[in-house]
Each structure stands twice: as structure tokens, then as C-alpha cells.
Amino acid sequence: MKRVAGYRCTICKKEYPFGPELMTCPSCGEKGILDIVYDYSEIKSVFSKETLKHDHDNSMWRYRALMPIKGEGLGDFLRIGWTPLYRSLRLCHQIGLDTLYIKDDGLNPTGSLKDRASGVAVAKAIELGYDTISCSSTGNAASSCAGNAARMGLKTVIFVPERAPIGKVAQLLIFGANVVSVKGDYRQTFELSKAAIEKWGFYNRNAGINPVMTEGKKTVALEIAEQLNWNPTDWVAISVGDGCTIGGVYNGFYDLLRLGMIERIPKILGVQSTGCCPFVDADARGGELVPTPENTLADSIAVGVPRNPIKAQRAVKESGGAWIAVSDEEILDAMRLLGRTEGVFGEPAGVTATAGVKAAVAGGLIQSHESVTVVSTGSGLKDVKNAMLAAGEPFKCEPDIAALEASGRIR
Ligand SMILES: *Cc1c(COP(=O)(O)O)cnc(C)c1O
Numbered sequence: 048m049k050r051v052a053g054y055r056c057t058i059c060k061k062e063y064p065f066g067p068e069l070m071t072c073p074s075c076g077e078k079g080i081l082d083i084v085y086d087y088s089e090i091k092s093v094f095s096k097e098t099l100k101h102d103h104d105n106s107m108w109r110y111r112a113l114m115p116i117k118g119e120g121l122g123d124f125l126r127i128g129w130t131p132l133y134r135s136l137r138l139c140h141q142i143g144l145d146t147l148y149i150k151d152d153g154l155n156p157t158g159s160l161k162d163r164a165s166g167v168a169v170a171k172a173i174e175l176g177y178d179t180i181s182c183s184s185t186g187n188a189a190s191s192c193a194g195n196a197a198r199m200g201l202k203t204v205i206f207v208p209e210r211a212p213i214g215k216v217a218q219l220l221i222f223g224a225n226v227v228s229v230k231g232d233y234r235q236t237f238e239l240s241k242a243a244i245e246k247w248g249f250y251n252r253n254a255g256i257n258p259v260m261t262e263g264k265k266t267v268a269l270e271i272a273e274q275l276n277w278n279p280t281d282w283v284a285i286s287v288g289d290g291c292t293i294g295g296v297y298n299g300f301y302d303l304l305r306l307g308m309i310e311r312i313p314k315i316l317g318v319q320s321t322g323c324c325p326f327v328d329a330d331a332r333g334g335e336l337v338p339t340p341e342n343t344l345a346d347s348i349a350v351g352v353p354r355n356p357i358k359a360q361r362a363v364k365e366s367g368g369a370w371i372a373v374s375d376e377e378i379l380d381a382m383r384l385l386g387r388t389e390g391v392f393g394e395p396a397g398v399t400a401t402a403g404v405k406a407a408v409a410g411g412l413i414q415s416h417e418s419v420t421v422v423s424t425g426s427g428l429k430d431v432k433n434a435m436l437a438a439g440e441p442f443k444c445e446p447d448i449a450a451l452e453a454s455g456r457i458r
């Protein structure tokens with residue numbers, strides 16, 4: 048694979064040749080998360096704005112030249128990516144922006160942006176000859192791993208914390224995963240999965256560890272750029288848990304910059320819940336991360352010990368972006384707002400970026416003339432309980448027109 052030059056450790060910067068079995072840096076250990084290093088001149092010979100114009104693959108695989116996979120049999124996958132980028136018609140005015148776009152990644156096959164990483168993981172596992180793939184997850188990585196693996200005929204062993212929303216657990220069971228619901232928090236779930244993966248030798252889809260995961264997630268940035276005709280917005284806002292997604296967003300724009308396909312990397316806004324915001328806290332104290340409790344209803348970003356901190360912090364720093372935290376009330380408010388003004392239904396973590404942009408505009412961090420893209424990272428149907436918390440109960444009526452009229456409910 049000439050397109051891929053090798054791995055580079057995000058801590059010690061040591062480079063390693065590209066090989067299948069390297070998950071983290073041998074000298075730095077588990078914290079030594081690796082970057083994939085590309086040979087951009089090789090990529091340029093097969094990938095450009097011109098080749099994309101003639102590529103009718105409307106999925107994330109249209110960017111396969113920028114992924115560390117051989118890329119055979121991709122046509123058989125579920126349709127991942129190429130999700131709509133809507134120009135906001137009403138929400139922008141409500142929050143005081145001239146130009147706002149909404150990237151609805153809840154429309155991926157299993158309902159979240161995680162499908163982008165799971166697709167690459169499954170492709171890689173098949174390429175390497177594994178028959179079982181495993182991960183721990185707050186929910187979406189799990190269900191997307193299980194769904195994409197089911198489609199491609201791989202078995203899955205999935206670890207979720209017991210508080211995972213029932214909708215996501217239902218997906219896992221429907222996709223035939225071997226589900227282990229761990230009586231503990233996400234950190235303990237992660238540790239158990241790590242031990243099991245070592246013991247039984249499954250392919251490891253853990254996003255904090257496996258360097259190819261960001262390379263799938265970065266396709267959301269590639270799409271935003273292409274859908275905006277290579278002029279991405281001034282800001283891109285994304286919710287952050289482990290930090291793999293925001294790291295991927297940066298990597299995607301970075302690749303495009305190196306290929307000369309965009310002129311600048313958008314400022315990246317990392318958004319967390321005040322109930323669990325280790326990155327926002329770290330930013331305030333100069334960068335050092337400290338484990339925090341996981342007190343937020345946005346389960347997908349309830350990550351007290353982020354597994355991909357270096358790529359996440361680099362994304363905000365190198366892009367000149369910012370970190371911001373919003374309360375769970377603001378998240379529920381954003382859920383209603385996005386639904387009512389644009390018809391987009393996101394889960395709590397899915398709308399957290401929208402809540403963050405609203406707060407950033409109100410606080411003067413984002414100016415009203417600056418253009419913004421928010422990514423809605425997951426579908427609201429996955430977590431109906433919290434949607435009802437945001438939206439309230441419906442009006443209940445006797446099956447009688449007189450009663451309906453007397454209620455004054457309809458005018
Ligand atoms: C996983 C997830 C995130 C955050 O991604 P990280 O890589 O953990 O930072 C945000 N929103 C949703 C819906 C997710 O599933």
C-alpha cells in the first residue's frame with residue numbers, strides 16, 4: 048500500500064513501518080496512540096477533485112484513497128456516510144448566525160457517526176483474516192460495530208456499561224452480537240474489553256487504541272468540505288467523548304490541506320457536557336487531563352477518562368479552535384430546537400455541538416458573521432427516554448370531537 052508511509056507515535060514521534068499488528072507505540076505503551084502517515088504524492092496520483100467528480104460511489108468509500116485499507120469488496124458494505132449537509136433555514140436566526148449548516152450523521156446505517164469508524168474496522172478485520180471483532184462502547188460504537196460486522200459476516204463480542212440506553216442495546220441484540228453488559232462505568236467496561244481482547248485475540252475496534260478509527264471518522268470532514276465545494280465553514284462544531292471523532296475531523300481537513308484541496312482548516316469547536324468535561328477542564332488548567340465523574344444524560348460523551356486525548360487536544364489547538372461545555376438542560380433545549388426549527392432529531396450527544404454553538408455565539412466566541420457547521424452525531428430514536436424528557440408528554444384526549452374542541456387545544 049504505497050499510499051500509506053507508516054505509523055507515527057503521537058507522543059515520542061517515532062515512526063514505524065505500516066504493519067497490521069501495531070495498535071500503539073511499542074516504546075510508549077498504551078498511551079502511545081499512533082497516527083497513520085500518508086504519502087500525499089502517491090495519493091495525488093489517484094485522488095483529486097477531478098477523480099471525485101467521476102466517482103459515483105455515494106458513500107464514505109469515495110475517500111478510500113485516504114484510508115489505511117486495501118479497499119477490496121467495499122461495495123458490499125451497508126451505505127456508510129455521504130449524509131446530508133443541510134443549510135439551516137431557521138435555527139441560524141434563533142441562535143444569531145448568518146450561515147449555519149447541519150451535517151446529519153444520525154442518518155448513517157446504524158444511526159450514528161460511529162459507522163464511519165466501524166466500516167473501516169470491519170474492512171481491516173476482514174483484510175487481516177479475523178473472524179471476530181470486539182469493542183467496548185458507551186453504545187453507538189457497539190451498535191455500529193455489530194451492524195456493520197453482521198452485514199459482512201463477522202462475529203462480534205461487545206462490551207457496554209449497564210447504563211447504555213435500551214435502544215442501543217436492542218440494536219446490538221438484533222444484530223446478533225454477543226453482548227456483555229458490564230456492571231460498572233465506561234472505564235471499567237473498557238478495561239474488561241481490553242483484557243478479553245488480549246485473552247481471546249479478537250480484532251480490536253476500541254477507538255482510543257486503534258489508529259485506523261480516526262481515519263474512518265475523518266470522512267465526515269472530507270464530506271463537509273466536498274459538499275461545500277471545497278470551501279468549508281469558518282467553524283466546525285462537534286461533541287467530544289473519547290476524542291477520536293474530533294481528532295478525525297482535524298485529520299480529514301489536514302489531509303485536504305496537504306493535498307491542496309482546501310486553503311485552510313476550519314476552527315474546530317469541541318463541545319462537552321458540564322457533567323463530564325475533562326477536556327474543557329484541562330483546557331482551563333493548561334492542558335492536563337484529570338479523570339472526572341460521568342454525570343451527564345448525554346451517554347455517548349459520558350467519558351471521564353478519554354482514550355484519545357492527544358489527537359483531540361491537537362485538533363482544537365492546531366485549528367485555532369476552542370473548547371466549551373454546556374449543561375444537560377442546554378442539551379435538552381438544543382434537542383427541541385434542532386427538531387422544531389430544522390426537523391433533525393438528534394440524541395443528546397448528537398445535539399451537544401448545537402448547544403455548544405448556541406452558547407459560543409451568545410458568549411461572543413463565535414461572531415454572527417462567521418459561518419459554522421454543526422455535526423449531529425447520532426439519531427434521537429436511539430434514546431427515546433431522554434427525547435421525552437426534552438419534549439414532554441403529548442396532549443391526551445378522549446376519542447370525541449366535542450372534547451377536542453372543548454380542550455381549546457386546536458384553534
Ligand atoms: C461517540 C460519540 C460522540 C463522541 O465521539 P468520541 O470519539 O468518543 O469523542 C459524539 N456523539 C455521538 C452520538 C457519539 O456516539
Ligand SMILES: [Zn+2]
Pocket residue numbers: 056057058059060061072073074075076079
Ligand atoms: Zn512513542
